[in-house]
Amino acid sequence: MRRDDVSPWGSVVFEVMSQQTPIPRVQPIWERWMMLWPTPADLAAADTSAVLVEWKTLGYPSRALRLKECAAAISARPGGQVPADIEELMSLPGIGPYTASAVASFQFHARVPVLDTNVRRVFARVLDGQEFAPRGAPTKGEIARATHFLPEDGAACAHWNVAIMEFGAITCTQRRPHCDSCPIRSACQWAHLGFPRAETRPKGQEWKGTDRQARGRVLAALRLLHEDGQAHPSMTRAEALTAATLPGAPPDQAARVVHGLVRDGLLRHDPETLRYSLP
Incomplete structure (x- = not known):
């Protein structure tokens, strides 16, 4: 918080x-x-x-x-x-x-900008007339420009950072910005240019059927065993684990997901009992 x-x-x-x-x-x-x-x-x-x-x-x-x-x-x-x-x-x-x-x-209260996605979008619209900020991490130019607008006092900087983050999250939103009620519309280059749309638009990450969804299901099943208070919450064998958590998943995806969870330290495999559990 x-x-x-x-x-x-x-x-x-x-x-x-x-x-x-x-x-x-x-x-x-x-x-x-x-x-x-x-x-x-x-x-x-x-x-x-x-x-x-x-x-x-x-x-x-x-x-x-x-x-x-x-x-x-x-x-x-x-x-x-x-x-x-x-x-x-x-x-x-x-x-x-x-x-x-x-x-x-x-x-x-360090005098530093806090550049999340919302803040970068505000600067891109107001100063550059661009709908979205460049992809990737903030550039040195973005950081220097944001620093220029910071108050000198560190405590005031913290309030400024929170305020502009909230402004981007509530008013200058990604999909439906509230430009009609925007208090800085008269200073916004994007508004002056007629709100030109970016050629490439941010896309939400796919979820259904992805490895991310499959990983989440496996971990959710094992979390549930822990929450139920089982003495040794685990599932035996990869086949049983994936059958219980990933019904209908392609065999190669199931194997890839389980292997990836073990590799990333999110799942423990006991080679003697062939059981899987949270680490």
Whole structure:
């Protein structure tokens, strides 16, 4: 959360969770995590299976593993506290430029821009007359330009960053921007040019029938076994696991999904019993 009463660790967890997941889905799960693991040391000491169970349906569960690694790295630091320096933040597992900037701004009032997709879109429309920002990570030019607009005071920067993120999420939206009620329409280059449409438009990621969906089903089934309180929650053999979770999936997809989950550390395979479980 981006409130003043949230700890730096709480901010790290929230920003990682919300990278690829809508905030309404994140909030209740984040609150649960903060109750279970309020400090980095708490998460570092938690069972990996419990961490994956509590990740629930946030998607991209490798983020949960990286957060646990991040917690261990922070706990190993002198004092066991989240660092304030951006470079030190980015040295932690799972922390990239966006998360580091967000934590540095919202927690430590560093004078840095926080460039999520919404913010980049606002700048692209208002200043460049383009419907969308360039694909990929923010360019050095984007970062420099966004920095130019920041207030000098660090606390004011944090409020500015939150405000422009909310403006992009609520008013200057991707699909149906509220241009008629936009308070800065008169200064918007995109509006002045007649709202030209981008030649290539952002596409939502496919879901149905994909490996991502299949991976989610396998993990959901094993999470359910944990939540039901079974003493040894596991499933035997790859064939039984995929038959129970991926009915009708092509054999090559089922094998690929199970192998990928084991490779990514999200699934454990016991070669003696041939059983699969959460790590």
